[in-house]
Amino acid sequence: xxxxxxxxIGAGNTRRAARDSLSSAAARKVERPAPLRQAVYxxxxxxxxxxxxxxxxHLVEIELAEHLGVSRQPVREALQRLQTEGWxxxxxxxxxxxxxxxxxxxxxxxxxxxxxxxxxxxxxAERATPxxxxxxxxxxxxxxxxxxxxxxxxxxxxxxxLHAFITQLSGNTVLAEMITTVDRRARWxxxxxxxxxxxxxxxxxxxxxxxxxxxEPAEAARVMSHHTERTRTAYREHRDATQPK
Amino acid sequence: xxxxxxxxIGAGNTRRAARDSLSSAAARKVERPAPLRQAVYxxxxxxxxxxxxxxxxHLVEIELAEHLGVSRQPVREALQRLQTEGWxxxxxxxxxxxxxxxxxxxxxxxxxxxxxxxxxxxxxAERATPxxxxxxxxxxxxxxxxxxxxxxxxxxxxxxxLHAFITQLSGNTVLAEMITTVDRRARWxxxxxxxxxxxxxxxxxxxxxxxxxxxEPAEAARVMSHHTERTRTAYREHRDATQPK
DNA sequence: AGATTGCTTATTGCATACGAAAATCTGTAT
DNA sequence: ATACAGATTTTCGTATGCAATAAGCAATCT
Numbered sequence: 001x002x003x004x005x006x007x008x009i010g011a012g013n014t015r016r017a018a019r020d021s022l023s024s025a026a027a028r029k030v031e032r033p034a035p036l037r038q039a040v041y042x043x044x045x046x047x048x049x050x051x052x053x054x055x056x057x058h059l060v061e062i063e064l065a066e067h068l069g070v071s072r073q074p075v076r077e078a079l080q081r082l083q084t085e086g087w088x089x090x091x092x093x094x095x096x097x098x099x100x101x102x103x104x105x106x107x108x109x110x111x112x113x114x115x116x117x118x119x120x121x122x123x124x125a126e127r128a129t130p131x132x133x134x135x136x137x138x139x140x141x142x143x144x145x146x147x148x149x150x151x152x153x154x155x156x157x158x159x160x161x162l163h164a165f166i167t168q169l170s171g172n173t174v175l176a177e178m179i180t181t182v183d184r185r186a187r188w189x190x191x192x193x194x195x196x197x198x199x200x201x202x203x204x205x206x207x208x209x210x211x212x213x214x215x216e217p218a219e220a221a222r223v224m225s226h227h228t229e230r231t232r233t234a235y236r237e238h239r240d241a242t243q244p245k
Numbered sequence: 246x247x248x249x250x251x252x253x254i255g256a257g258n259t260r261r262a263a264r265d266s267l268s269s270a271a272a273r274k275v276e277r278p279a280p281l282r283q284a285v286y287x288x289x290x291x292x293x294x295x296x297x298x299x300x301x302x303h304l305v306e307i308e309l310a311e312h313l314g315v316s317r318q319p320v321r322e323a324l325q326r327l328q329t330e331g332w333x334x335x336x337x338x339x340x341x342x343x344x345x346x347x348x349x350x351x352x353x354x355x356x357x358x359x360x361x362x363x364x365x366x367x368x369x370a371e372r373a374t375p376x377x378x379x380x381x382x383x384x385x386x387x388x389x390x391x392x393x394x395x396x397x398x399x400x401x402x403x404x405x406x407l408h409a410f411i412t413q414l415s416g417n418t419v420l421a422e423m424i425t426t427v428d429r430r431a432r433w434x435x436x437x438x439x440x441x442x443x444x445x446x447x448x449x450x451x452x453x454x455x456x457x458x459x460x461e462p463a464e465a466a467r468v469m470s471h472h473t474e475r476t477r478t479a480y481r482e483h484r485d486a487t488q489p490k
Numbered sequence: 491a492g493a494t495t496g497c498t499t500a501t502t503g504c505a506t507a508c509g510a511a512a513a514t515c516t517g518t519a520t
Numbered sequence: 521a522t523a524c525a526g527a528t529t530t531t532c533g534t535a536t537g538c539a540a541t542a543a544g545c546a547a548t549c550t
Contacts, residue, residue, distance in 0.1 A: 036533075036534070080326060085329070094541090094542065119360045172353045172357070337533090
C-alpha cells in the first residue's frame with residue numbers, strides 16, 4: 001500500500017477535532033475558521049510538492065480522507081482546486097491522478113513565468129522604497145549565506161522568498177497571485193536540478209536588486225528576463241543530459 | 246425574489262435526466278460524459294458573465310441548485326472553481342458572492358492581460374503559417390462586417406474569436422489557457438464600455454495581423470501591446486467619465 | 491493461444507442528512 | 521427611540537448513503 005505517512009490525524013472524529021489537527025499541521029492561524037477543505041488542500045499540495053505523492057499516482061479519495069482523518073467531501077473539493085491549478089488531473093469517473101508534467105509543458109510554463117516575472121521586476125523597480133531595498137539586501141544575504149553553507153533547503157527557501165518579495169513589490173495583486181501559482185509549479189518541475197546553478201543564480205539576483213535599487217525599470221526587466229531565461233535553459237540542458245534522447 | 250429565469254431544468258429528478266438537460270443547455274457533446282459539475286460551472290459562469298447574477302449578489306447554494314434542477318453538491322463544486330478563477334468570492338460560513346471588481350483590480354488585470362497577449366502575439370508571429378494567416382484575415386473581415394452592421398453581439402464575439410485564435414497560434418498551451426481565463430474576466434470588466442472604440446480596435450487588429458503575416462515578432466508584440474494598452478486606457482477614461490470622482 | 495463476453499469489485503459522482511455558525515428577528519431595558 | 525441579549529431562522533460545511541460507471545478477472549468462444 002503506497003499510503004504516505006505524513007500528517008495523520010488523531011482518532012478525533014468530530015469536525016472540530018479534525019480541523020484543529022490539520023490546521024496545526026499547516027501551521028496557520030485562523031480568525032474566522034477557514035474551512036476544512038482549505039487545510040486539506042494545503043496538506044495535499046504539500047504532499048505533492050515534496051513528492052510523497054508521485055506524478056501519475058492515482059489518488060483515491062477515501063484513502064486520502066482516512067489518512068487525513070476527514071471525510072471524502074473536503075478531499076474532493078481540495079482535489080478539484082488542485083486540478084484547476086494544474087497539480088492533478090481529474091479523469092471523469094476515474095478520479096484524480098498526480099499530474100505528470102511533460103517536457104514541453106514545463107518549458108512553456110517556464111517561459112510564461114519569465115514573462116510574468118520580468119514584468120513584476122519592472123514594476124518593482126518603479127516602486128521600491130529604500131526600506132524595500134534594505135529588505136531585498138537582507139534576503140540576498142540570507143540566500144548567499146545558505147549557499148555558502150551548502151544548505152539546499154535554505155537556498156531553495158531563500159530563493160522563493162526573494163522572488164516572492166519582488167513580486168509583492170510590483171504592487172499588482174493580480175499579477176502577484178498569478179506568479180505565486182506559476183512559480184510554485186515551476187519549482188516543482190525543476191526541483192530535480194536543484195542547485196546545479198546556485199552560484200550564477202545569486203549573482204544574477206544581485207544584478208536584479210541593483211537595478212531595482214537604482215530605480216531602473218528597463219534594466220530590472222532585462223536582468224530578470226536574463227535570469228529566468230537562464231533557469232529555463234538550465235532546465236533544458238538538464239533534461240537533455242538525463243534523457244539522452 | 247431575485248431568482249434568475251435562465252436555463253431552468255425540467256422536472257427530471259434523476260441524475261441522468263438532470264445531466265442531459267443541462268448539457269444540452271451548454272450545447273456540448275460528450276463522449277465520456279462530463280461530470281454534472283462541469284455543466285453547472287458553465288451555466289453559472291454564463292449567468293455571471295451576462296449579468297443575470299449581479300456583482301455583489303449573494304448566491305445561495307440551494308437556490309441555484311433548485312434553479313438548475315440539481316442538488317447542492319455539484320453547485321458547491323462549481324462555485325469553488327469559480328472562486329479560484331476570480332468570478333465569485335467565497336466567504337467562510339457565509340457562502341458565495343459574485344465578485345465585485347474594484348477599479349484598481351480591473352486595471353491590474355488589464356495590464357497583466359497586456360503582458361500575456363503581447364507575448365502570445367510575438368510567438369504567433371514566429372509560428373503562423375500561410376493558412377493561419379488566411380484564417381486571421383477571415384476573422385478580421387467578420388469583425389469589420391459586424392462593426393459595419395452595428396451588431397454589438399457579433400462584434401464582441403468576433404473580437405474574442407480573433408484574440409483566441411492568435412492565442413492558439415502562439416503554440417504555448419499553458420499561456421493560452423491563462424489568456425483565456427484572463428481575457429474572459431477582462432471582457433466582463435470592460436463590457437460596460439462595449440463598442441465605444443470599435444473602429445480603432447479593428448484598425449489595430451489589422452496592424453497585428455500584418456505583423457504576424459510578415460513574420461515579425463517584435464513588431465507584432467509592439468502593436469499588440471499598443472492595442473491592449475489602448476483598451477486599458479479606454480477603460481480608465483470611461484471609468485473617470487462615469488464616476489466623476 | 492488470443493479475443494470476447496459477462497460478472498465482480500472498486501471508485502466515483504450526486505443526493506441527502508445533520509450539526510454548527512452566521513444572520514435575523516424579537517422583546518426588553520434604558 | 522436605541523441598544524442589547526436571547527431565541528429563531530437561514531445557510532453553510534461536513535459526513536454519509538446510494539446509484540452508476542470503469543476497471544479487473546474469469547469463463548467461454550473462435
